[in-house]
Amino acid sequence: MSQELNTIRASFVELAGSATQSFGAGRVIGQIFAHLYLCREVQSLDDLTEALGISKGSASMSVRQLEQWGALKKVWKKGDRKDYYEATEDWGKFMRKAMLDSIAQHMERTEEVLRQTDVLLKQSDPQVCKEELKFVKKRIKRFTQFKERVQWVWDKVMLGMLMK
Amino acid sequence: MSQELNTIRASFVELAGSATQSFGAGRVIGQIFAHLYLCREVQSLDDLTEALGISKGSASMSVRQLEQWGALKKVWKKGDRKDYYEATEDWGKFMRKAMLDSIAQHMERTEEVLRQTDVLLKQSDPQVCKEELKFVKKRIKRFTQFKERVQWVWDKVMLGMLMK
DNA sequence: TGCGGCGTTCATTATGTTTTGAACGTATCA
DNA sequence: TGATACGTTCAAAACATAATGAACGCCGCA
Numbered sequence: 001m002s003q004e005l006n007t008i009r010a011s012f013v014e015l016a017g018s019a020t021q022s023f024g025a026g027r028v029i030g031q032i033f034a035h036l037y038l039c040r041e042v043q044s045l046d047d048l049t050e051a052l053g054i055s056k057g058s059a060s061m062s063v064r065q066l067e068q069w070g071a072l073k074k075v076w077k078k079g080d081r082k083d084y085y086e087a088t089e090d091w092g093k094f095m096r097k098a099m100l101d102s103i104a105q106h107m108e109r110t111e112e113v114l115r116q117t118d119v120l121l122k123q124s125d126p127q128v129c130k131e132e133l134k135f136v137k138k139r140i141k142r143f144t145q146f147k148e149r150v151q152w153v154w155d156k157v158m159l160g161m162l163m164k
Numbered sequence: 165m166s167q168e169l170n171t172i173r174a175s176f177v178e179l180a181g182s183a184t185q186s187f188g189a190g191r192v193i194g195q196i197f198a199h200l201y202l203c204r205e206v207q208s209l210d211d212l213t214e215a216l217g218i219s220k221g222s223a224s225m226s227v228r229q230l231e232q233w234g235a236l237k238k239v240w241k242k243g244d245r246k247d248y249y250e251a252t253e254d255w256g257k258f259m260r261k262a263m264l265d266s267i268a269q270h271m272e273r274t275e276e277v278l279r280q281t282d283v284l285l286k287q288s289d290p291q292v293c294k295e296e297l298k299f300v301k302k303r304i305k306r307f308t309q310f311k312e313r314v315q316w317v318w319d320k321v322m323l324g325m326l327m328k
Numbered sequence: 329t330g331c332g333g334c335g336t337t338c339a340t341t342a343t344g345t346t347t348t349g350a351a352c353g354t355a356t357c358a
Numbered sequence: 359t360g361a362t363a364c365g366t367t368c369a370a371a372a373c374a375t376a377a378t379g380a381a382c383g384c385c386g387c388a
Contacts, residue, residue, distance in 0.1 A: 106183060139253070
């Protein structure tokens with residue numbers, strides 16, 4: 001086996017690992033995907049465990065996550081009880097899911113807070129802290145505009161990446 | 165002081181805190197920015213430690229980071245030895261820096277790996293693992309294309325957000 | 329039905345990250 | 359010059375998160 005190929009795989013595994021890590025999806029997910037992406041042969045759980053130096057439990061859970069993301073295909077070999085895996089060619093599908101997973105609920109949470117804020121502002125006595133109230137309203141309006149711009153961009157980005 | 169306003173501030177502080185946290189910038193940075201963003205009065209370090217229930221050290225370091233990002237202005241009160249802070253109105257400047265901080269070096273690292281990969285592939289003996297080599301080259305090419313698309317989009321996003 | 333090989337689970341452990349706060353340096357004022 | 363009130367630093371502690379691996383259940387086969 002070529003030394004160069006192994007070095008290349010190692011860099012990719014590390015790179016993808018730290019990418020998924022920083023999206024809050026865990027290092028192992030990225031490592032497994034990258035490894036499979038650069039392996040022509042389908043790989044069993046044990047192969048992954050050995051190649052990446054991770055535990056079986058970790059491999060099992062991450063593989064399932066990747067499968068749910070559709071970044072992975074399970075391959076059956078007849079007469080063999082092991083499951084084998086191969087990566088889809090589509091790196092985009094993998095990264096997109098990793099990012100969505102971590103960002104979508106931030107968006108939702110933000111909307112929730114803005115809704116709640118609206119309710120509270122309507123409840124508040126307009127005679128109390130008049131200036132402060134005006135100030136806060138102005139700032140929240142400004143933030144809302146910002147958030148809408150972000151969301152617009154985000155949707156465009158996602159859309160753009162979804163259609164390859 | 166209106167109860168509603170305090171509730172609103174608390175939600176925003178929490179929201180921004182978890183946002184910056186997930187960008188790897190630490191929770192406190194977001195909390196401080198959000199608090200200042202909704203405070204008409206400039207705030208001292210002590211004000212921040214009390215309002216947010218954080219330590220002075222933590223406040224000091226986060227404030228400095230925010231200042232470097234230009235998300236914060238230091239305000240001098242004459243005859244007062246304390247430093248006071250106020251948020252810029254520009255929520256975008258804050259989020260943008262937080263995101264850039266965490267993503268820019270991923271981009272760079274990716275380019276570095278691709279460059280190194282190129283070198284290694286050229287070094288490798290074309291007679292060894294011929295099929296495997298072909299496979300890896302194809303996959304890396306595909307990844308490179310994906311990465312270029314991402315970068316293009318990213319630049320557009322950033323550009324779009326930079327011009328308000 | 330019992331056995332062996334497999335994937336899965338989850339309490340425990342290990343790891344990495346953030347926060348704290350005591351100690352420190354500095355500036356101001358009497 | 360000494361006392362005081364700041365902001366800053368960084369080793370240590372607290373905390374949050376991810377990984378481990380022993381125990382488990384399941385399935386196919388003899």
